[in-house]
Amino acid sequence: MFRLFSLVVIFLVTAPAYATKLLIVGDSLSAGYQMPIEKAWPTLLPDVLADKNHDVTVINASISGDTSGNGLERLPSLLSQHHPDYVLIELGANDGLRGFPPNVIERNLTEMISLIKQDGASPVLMQIHVLPNYGKRYTEAFSAIYPKLADSHDLPLIPFFLEHVITRPEWMKDDGLHPRAEAQPWIANFVADQLITHLQLP
Template identity: 40%
Template sequence: MRFKARRIQFIVIMLAMVFAVAGTPAAARTLQLVGFGDSLMAGYQLPPNDAYPARLEAAMKAQGVDIAITNAGVSGDTTSAGLARVDWSVPDGTDGVILELGANDALRGIPPEQTEKNLDAIISRLKERGIAVLLAGMLAPPNMGGDYAAKFDPIYTRLAEKHGVPLYPLFIDGVVTQAKLQLEDGMHPNADGVGVMVERSLPVVKAFVDMISSGTK
């Protein structure tokens, strides 16, 4: 009888331990994002902590989001250059990528068909790896003319619809044409400009992160 009682007591203790472990929530994992783009993402002529990924990470953390955003922006990158490095610039374990490329294509007059083809391939590669994508759009500069803009500007909406990825229509929204928010070159945002970019894009990024966290990417 004593042995039986001890055996029952042992079983009860073991069951209690199992239920205790099962009822303990798993430790939250830091969400890993990568900002993949050109000088607009890299933070041209700005301190690292003023670049868009760093400012966005700080803004997200201020809202209670456990997140790390790596800056994989390279000044001067075209979509072709981005396609050539996407596999090694975006490490395994990345949950999502904010993809911002195409401005340098437009500045160099690269055929919009080639830009679209490259972005299409980048998105496809990331999705094949199970990495969610938030596509950041761009507009052709006015000096390229209306015909070029008519071919270039719709690229991002078309790709977002094709791949079923969220779109932030204009990455430099709120900064373009605002001299006080730009560097002297009139093309790149200054620190205040980056702040505006973060503020305006934050709701879209937050929705993107919520989508990843819910497993619906």
């Protein structure tokens, strides 16, 4: 009996602490567009969080070109496979570039939020903005989707990191839409600070 108790104690002492699992469902802004995936900010994020004394496993399920509809379609299998604690939704930019109606984007994101909650995870939204050349009416209606959903579903809303990156031309690719590899460490640190502020991380 004593031996069994000793083995249990040894296991509890030596077993690794449970790491919070974060699933990122996004598009090219999170997928490391035209760069090695090891340089993308989601790949850097666990080490940045570890430096800030938080143990988080990050699963990056972002795909370049994905819309909110694509993310919704892929989400059930991702939840089933990974069983995350948190899901960061970084989607909508491609919807906006294609001029999708805001109500369609809102409906897709709402369904994603519901699926995440049903799986027992906590959804986190990232604010997305589109270029102003789509007209004031559309850009305002698009941007309003995210705070509306965050308020109605009581979710954390993380600011759009591209707003800060785009002011540094040396950090942006020639297309004016995607950050370079040089910007990824800053993005990882920015997102890490937001997650620490809004989530209950170990």
